[in-house]
Every structure is written in structure tokens, then in C-alpha cells.
Amino acid sequence: MNQTSYVGRFAPSPSGPLHMGSLVTALGSFLQAKVNNGKWLLRIDDIDPPRIQAGAIENIQATLIAHGLLWDSDAIFQSQNKLNYDTILSQLHSQNLLYPCECTRGQIKAKGEFYTGTCRDKAQVKPPFSLRIKNQFEISQINDRRLGTLKVNNQATQEDFIVKRKDGLYAYHLASVADDIQMGITEIVRGEDLITATACQWALFKTLGKPVPGCLHLPLVTFSDGRKFSKQNHAPSLDLDRPAKNLTEALAYLNLTLPKALQSNQQVDKILAWATQAWADSLS
Ligand SMILES: [Zn+2]
Secondary structure, three states: OOOOOOEEEEOOOOOOOOEHHHHHHHHHHHHHHHHOOOEEEEEEOOOOHHHOOOOHHHHHHHHHHHOOOOOOOOOEEHHHOHHHHHHHHHHHHHOOOEEEEOOOHHHHHHHOOOOOOOOOOOOOOOOOOEEEEOOOOOOOEEEEOOOEEEEOOHHHHOOOOEEEOOOOOEOHHHHHHHHHHHOOOOEEEEEHHHHHHHHHHHHHHHHOOOOOOEEEEEOOOEOOOOOEOOOOOOOOEOOOOOHHHHHHHHHHHOOOOOOHHHHOOOOHHHHHHHHHHHHHHHHO
């Protein structure tokens, strides 16, 4: 089949090895790109140097390869895209949509859950300051490819969120959206914990006058006590000696049960071929 204009991505941060939660996201985004005859890109979100773990980038790539999740084109590194972020910041600045904010986390929290624009009209703020966007949009729902219409907390999405941090680092929403635009991403597949983040990012796409990509949020992998699998929560890293078993488990999180005959088969490419068809059927 001919390749379509679908472009998807997997964007891990190299703060440690991949765990089952990240494999589910990688697999779900991979299958969605395959079902759409599109491209699946790998972006390493490495703009936060203190969080980067030595060897993690190589480990992530080796893990994906071991599971047959081969990305198209060369991997993209956010650390090499700073010019792209500065261009977007300049655009926002020239539209008069940025302002410096000196508030501390504690000051903001004392006023409530969300930032209320305290510094928007201040004539002067003291360094160190972050840069916030004058958010023009209040997104109250998004259309998810898997879950349908999702209501989101519009207090969260109308917040003037940070685009450049006090420590000089580019903020997650800014870097993610800037790169998604540059990479021509047509649909973002990520975990359900990022639904609100998706809505905030939709506001940024709109502010920049860019088409908003589609979205699909995947089930989260949790510990038995409900905590999300994450590096911070010490989720165990994947055992690279058993990729077929890992894929079988990841598919189960996507509500796909691998047939018995394939479970004993250790070939990841056969498992992925079955999974692509099964994923297509599950979404139709
Ligand atoms: Zn402020």
C-alpha cells in the first residue's frame, strides 16, 4: 500500500530505560502509524539536561529495535532543535503574547490550583523570571480517536502556561508543539495521563495559526495500588531477553489478546503483523 500523509511519533525522555508503560505508548503509536500506512518517527525529548541519564538514549533505541519497533528516518533530538524553539518564542513575542513571570510555585499555589495571570500587567518583574504565554484559548473538549469526545478542565487549559522556564530551559508544551509542527505530525498518540496537556498544546497550535493534529490517548499501566508506571515511581525496566513476552503484555494493555499460537512464537515481526490488523479492527 502507498504511504499516506499520516505522521506519528514516539517521544520518550532519556531519563532512564523504557518500562512497560512506555512500551505500551511506543507500541500503540507504532500500530496507529502502520494502520494508517504512515510514518512513525522517534524523537528523543532531551531538553532537560539534569534529567538525562547516561546511556539512556542508546538503551531506548536498543529496546525499540529488540521489540521490532523500527522508526522511520533518523531519530530527532530536541537538544538540537533550540533554534526552532527560539523561532516560535520570537513569533509569540512579536505578537505580544509573552510576558515575564516572577512568581514562585509557592506563591501560585497559595492562590489556587492554576496560575491566574498575576504578572500579566506588571510593568516590571525581577529576575529570575519565566516566560508565560497570554493564552487566547479555553479548550473545554477534545476529540480522541479511541475515546471519542473528552471533556477537559477548561481552567487548566486557559491558564497562561510557561513556555520558557526560570532556569532558562524550554518548557515541555513549547518544545513538544514546536517539534510536532516541524515534524509534520498529523496525530499524537500518548498516555491518558496527558489528556490535559494535549488540550493546552491545542491552544498553542491555534495561537501559532497551525492546524491541530488528531489525538489518541492510550490506557495507562499502573501498579496494583493504582500509581502510574513511571521512572519516578521506580517502574521496572523491560527485560530485553523476552521481547515477545513484553509485546504480549503490552498488547493486553491495549485490550488485544495475542492468539496462543503466536504467544509461543518468539518472532516479534509476526506478533506485530498480527497486532497491526487487530488494532485496525479494534478501532473500526
Ligand atoms: Zn507571575
